[in-house]
Amino acid sequence: MPLVEKSDPVKAALKSNLESALSLGIMLNFKKGLVGEGLCMHDLLTTVVGLSYKGDLRMRMKMESANKVGNIVDGNTAQLTQLYSHTLMAM
Numbered sequence: 001m002p003l004v005e006k007s008d009p010v011k012a013a014l015k016s017n018l019e020s021a022l023s024l025g026i027m028l029n030f031k032k033g034l035v036g037e038g039l040c041m042h043d044l045l046t047t048v049v050g051l052s053y054k055g056d057l058r059m060r061m062k063m064e065s066a067n068k069v070g071n072i073v074d075g076n077t078a079q080l081t082q083l084y085s086h087t088l089m090a091m
Helices: 008-028 041-051 068-075 077-090
Strands: none
Touching (some): 008 077, 068 077
């Protein structure tokens, strides 16, 4: 059961969040180029997932695995690729 009903405003907010996360992920990897040119999807996903943990005190205090972001990406690559690829193609 979803926590929030996916009304039009919620759908718009989710879409905006995906676009913003991808845009920032691309900007943070600008030296590598675009996906397919030098930036691989794995690196982009790692950057995007890592955004959630940048300010997490548990990561700074070494209370979480140093490989947490990599483990999330490695364990969910197919799902993350599916989630973000539609937005990436539309950009």
